[in-house]
Amino acid sequence: MTNWQELEAKYYMQVVRRTPLTLIRGRGVRVWDDKGREYLDFVGGWAVNSLGHCHPAVIQAVTEQVKTLIHTSNQFYTIPQVQLAELLVQHSCLDRVFLCNSGTEASEGAVKLARRYGKLHLSGAYEVITATNSFHGRTLAMVAATGQAKFQEPYTPLPVGFVNVAFNDIEAIKAATTPQTCAVMLEPLQGEGGVNIPSQGYLAAVRDWCHQKGLLLILDEIQTGLGRLGTLFAYQQHGIEPDIMTLAKGLASGIPIGAVLAKEAASVFAAGDHGSTFGGNPVACAAGYATFKYILENDVAGQVRMTGEHLMRGLQELKQKFPSVSDVRGRGLLTAIEFKSDIAAAVGAACFDGGLLVNVLKANAIRFMPPLIISTGEIDEALGILERALTSIPGQVADE
Ligand SMILES: *Cc1c(COP(=O)(O)O)cnc(C)c1O
Numbered sequence: 001m002t003n004w005q006e007l008e009a010k011y012y013m014q015v016v017r018r019t020p021l022t023l024i025r026g027r028g029v030r031v032w033d034d035k036g037r038e039y040l041d042f043v044g045g046w047a048v049n050s051l052g053h054c055h056p057a058v059i060q061a062v063t064e065q066v067k068t069l070i071h072t073s074n075q076f077y078t079i080p081q082v083q084l085a086e087l088l089v090q091h092s093c094l095d096r097v098f099l100c101n102s103g104t105e106a107s108e109g110a111v112k113l114a115r116r117y118g119k120l121h122l123s124g125a126y127e128v129i130t131a132t133n134s135f136h137g138r139t140l141a142m143v144a145a146t147g148q149a150k151f152q153e154p155y156t157p158l159p160v161g162f163v164n165v166a167f168n169d170i171e172a173i174k175a176a177t178t179p180q181t182c183a184v185m186l187e188p189l190q191g192e193g194g195v196n197i198p199s200q201g202y203l204a205a206v207r208d209w210c211h212q213k214g215l216l217l218i219l220d221e222i223q224t225g226l227g228r229l230g231t232l233f234a235y236q237q238h239g240i241e242p243d244i245m246t247l248a249k250g251l252a253s254g255i256p257i258g259a260v261l262a263k264e265a266a267s268v269f270a271a272g273d274h275g276s277t278f279g280g281n282p283v284a285c286a287a288g289y290a291t292f293k294y295i296l297e298n299d300v301a302g303q304v305r306m307t308g309e310h311l312m313r314g315l316q317e318l319k320q321k322f323p324s325v326s327d328v329r330g331r332g333l334l335t336a337i338e339f340k341s342d343i344a345a346a347v348g349a350a351c352f353d354g355g356l357l358v359n360v361l362k363a364n365a366i367r368f369m370p371p372l373i374i375s376t377g378e379i380d381e382a383l384g385i386l387e388r389a390l391t392s393i394p395g396q397v398a399d400e
Pocket residue numbers: 102103104105107135136137138187191192220221222223224248249
C-alpha cells in the first residue's frame with residue numbers, strides 16, 4: 001500500500017501540521033480514509049463543506065457545467081456568473097458582486113475597493129482599521145490586515161495602510177480613526193482567532209461611527225456567511241448593513257470561490273480597476289448557485305439555528321460534567337470548547353481515535369464547524385465520541 005503521508009513529507013512544502021489521515025471519499029457528514037475507516041467530519045473543510053461532502057445538488061450542477069463549458073475568460077459573458085450574482089444580490093443587502101477564487105482574494109478585493117472609494121470620495125484616505133485576533137487571509141496585504149503576530153512576524157516588513165486595534169472595543173476604533181482612514185474591516189464573529197463573539201451593540205456602534213465619519217464598513221463574512229450562524233448572513237443578527245461584504249468558504253460547497261459584495265454607493269470600481277482570470281468561473285459559479293439555492297429553498301439557516309442549539313446544549317452538558325472545560329461558545333454551527341489547561345491536542349487526538357474529526361484551534365481550544373446539513377442524531381454521535389475522549393484524558397473527570 002502506498003504511504004501517501006511519507007510521499008507528502010518528501011514532495012510537499014511542510015506548511016501545514018496535518019492530522020495523520022489520508023482522506024479518499026466523503027458523503028454527507030462522513031469521510032473515509034485510505035484504510036476504509038469512517039469518520040464524522042466536524043472540521044467540514046474549515047467551514048467550507050456547507051452542504052456536506054458530495055451533495056447531490058452540487059454534483060449535478062458541477063457535472064452538467066463541466067460537460068457544457070468549463071472556462072472562458074472574463075472578456076465574455078457567462079450565464080452561471082450572472083445567475084449567482086443575481087441570487088446573492090436578491091438575498092442580501094448589497095447591490096453588486098465581484099467573484100474571485102478564495103477568501104483572501106475577496107478580502108483583498110474589498111480593501112482595494114475601499115481604497116478606490118478613499119481616492120474618489122475621502123481625499124485619498126487609504127487606511128483600513130482591523131481587529132486583533134482577526135483573520136482575513138494570507139496574501140501579504142491580508143497578513144497586514146490580520147491582527148495576529150504569528151501570521152505577521154515571518155513576513156515583515158508588511159504593506160502599509162492597516163491599523164490593528166482591540167476587537168469588541170468601539171473606543172479603540174474611534175481612537176485609531178484619522179483623516180487617512182477609509183474603512184473599518186471586521187468579522188462579525190472571529191472564527192480563526194478563537195470563535196470570539198462581540199458584545200451586543202458593538203457592531204451597531206461601529207456602524208454608527210462609520211456613518212458619522214463617512215467611512216466604509218467592510219464585514220468579512222467568509223466564515224460566518226451563508227447560514228453558518230443560523231441566519232443567511234451574520235450582519236442580520238446585529239440590525240446593521242455593511243457597505244461591503246466578503247464571502248468565500250461555504251459559498252460553493254467546496255469548489256474554490258470568493259465574492260466581494262458592495263452597496264451601489266460603495267461600488268466604485270471602473271473598467272480595468274480590478275479583475276481575475278479564474279474569478280467567476282462557470283463551474284465554480286454553478287456550484288455556488290446550486291449551493292446557495294439549496295440553502296435558500298430548504299431554510300438551511302433555520303435548520304442551523306435548531307441543530308446549533310442542540311450542539312450547544314450538548315456542549316454545555318459536557319461543561320457541567322468535566323471540570324477541565326472552562327467555556328463553550330459559538331453561534332449556529334460555529335462553536336468552540338475551551339479548556340482550563342492546554343489539553344486541546346490530546347482531546348483532538350482522542351476524538352480522532354474515536355472516529356470524530358475536529359479542529360484544534362489553540363493549545364486550549366477546539367472548534368467545530370460541521371456541514372450545515374448535519375442532523376441532531378449525527379451531533380449526538382459526535383458528542384458521545386467527544387465525551388469518551390474527555391473521559392480518557394487523565395485527571396479530567398469530576399469526582400462523583
Ligand atoms: C478562511 C478565512 C479567510 C481566508 O480565506 P482563504 O480562502 O483561505 O483565502 C478570510 N477571512 C475569514 C474570516 C476566514 O475565515
